[in-house]
Amino acid sequence: MxxxxxxxxxxxxxxxxxxxxxxxxxxxxxxxxxxxxxxxxxxxxxxxxxxxxxxxxxxxxxxxxxxxxxxxxxxxxxxxxxxxxxxxxxxxxxxxxxxxxxxxxxxxxxxxxxxxxxxxxxxxxxxxxxxxxxxxxxxxxxxxxxxxxxxxxxxxxxxxxxxxxxxxxxxxxxxxxxxTAEDFAFSHPGGALGRRLLLKVENVMHAGDTLPQVQRGTSLRDALLEMTQKGLGMTAVLERDGRLAGIFTDGDLRRALDKGIDVRQALIDEVMTPHGKTVHGEMLAAEALKIMEDNKISALVVVDAEDRPVGAFNLGDLLRAGVM
The missing domain is CATH 3.40.50.10490 (Glucose-6-phosphate isomerase like protein; domain 1)
Incomplete structure (x- = not known):
């Protein structure tokens, strides 16, 4: 043999x-x-x-x-x-x-x-x-x-x-x-791939009363209350004219605590990330996901043409929508 x-x-x-x-x-x-x-x-x-x-x-x-x-x-x-x-x-x-x-x-x-x-x-x-x-x-x-x-x-x-x-x-x-990715999406409309490529940011974002947002000068304690009520693990921070000043996330909170900042006394301005990454509502959700992956962030603020927040979403929203 x-x-x-x-x-x-x-x-x-x-x-x-x-x-x-x-x-x-x-x-x-x-x-x-x-x-x-x-x-x-x-x-x-x-x-x-x-x-x-x-x-x-x-x-x-x-x-x-x-x-x-x-x-x-x-x-x-x-x-x-x-x-x-x-x-x-x-x-x-x-x-x-x-x-x-x-x-x-x-x-x-x-x-x-x-x-x-x-x-x-x-x-x-x-x-x-x-x-x-x-x-x-x-x-x-x-x-x-x-x-x-x-x-x-x-x-x-x-x-x-x-x-x-x-x-x-x-x-x-x-x-x-x-x-473009959107062109590719229209060639693949069916199944999970179609959902991933055809969904836009505006289809998954939280808007209106469900958008977490506070004004500059808000206490960190009140900002945390807003985050807890809206459940996205983040909040947008607004200038007086409504434009985006910054974003505050669970990650920012951990970094603030590591620095020994007093949560009861601090203002949101001291601990927020100035402006931060943003996207527009008409962008494909898959493109927004890539931005999040590239920058190792878990949430994004959606702004209009004048840089005013109109929505927000996190990785959990993309997961539930079948984008990831």
Whole structure:
């Protein structure tokens, strides 16, 4: 009975080889990549991704990523394209064709028709001298030195490289378009992700009588009473004209006690955080959460265009709303 190979070492070798394949992509990002991006940005139609076998599975994912990040895209099986689905592609579209060899028969068969219809072509191949690469206006070089498969046959490193190159293309286009978190939200309206991305600060904040607020000059003792009554673990501090002067939180209270401040005698002005971080009601709640995480704070004041507090919320509110 033959001895089993070291399964962990095999897995590590596979991962190392695929990491190397991805790293090898970096020096090959050149004017062809820029050309492909410019073609897609200028495109009046959709990006139609085609690919056979494992390349087809990768192409499906690339099309989905493009579509969810601001680039209209869908996948067409090249064999089906030869039997009617070519009618789904218009002269305003761009074809992104994936083939590691660059000689896949089902794709090469489509090249004359793509050219006759005047459809622009981008290829992603492992062979820049292949018929597919030479037919394309821009070829994305996805070649790998070796597949992770010990037989050098099963598509492994090559499909990983193509997937990563597709992600690089999608994100480059996303940034070039100025695609925002709100844009992303409208591409993902369903389920928990949709709730997280579509909710705005105004949908989760406490406003009106539930907004904890005190004036400058208020005693710390009365400020703590306001915090207790409103239950947010914080209070906004207002200037006489109603603008935000500062914020006082449970954390500020702990720091005040550490300094030995007399809670019965101190004024809120002595212990508040001047002004503090603020957000606006129309901001996405997910963006506000990032501000809180980046600044390690647990509550935010919501202000209007004149810097007057109109609401407040804490991490508990975001948790209950399904934003985190």
């Amino acid at each position: 033959s001895q089993r190979p070291d399964l962990i070492e095999t897995a590590r070798r596979t991962i190392r080889m695929e990491i190397e394949a991805v790293q090898d992509l970096l020096p090959r990002l050149d004017t062809s990549f820029v050309k492909a991006c410019e073609m897609i940005l200028d495109c009046k139609g959709r990006v139609v991704v085609v690919g056979m076998g494992k390349s087809g599975h990768i192409g499906n994912k690339i099309a989905a990523t493009l579509a969810s990040t601001g680039t209209a895209s869908f996948f067409v099986h090249p064999a089906e394209a030869s039997h009617g689905d070519m009618g789904m592609i218009t002269k305003d579209d761009i074809v992104l064709a994936l083939s590691n060899s660059g000689t896949t028969a089902e794709i090469v068969t489509l090249l004359p028709l793509i050219k006759r219809l005047g459809i622009r072509l981008i290829s992603m191949t492992g062979n820049p001298e292949s018929p597919l690469a030479k037919a394309a206006e821009a070829n994305l070089d996805a070649r790998v030195a070796q597949e992770a498969c010990p037989l050098n046959l099963a598509p492994t490193s090559s499909t990983t490289a193509s997937l990563v190159l597709g992600d690089a293309l999608a994100i480059a286009l996303l940034e070039a378009r100025g695609f």
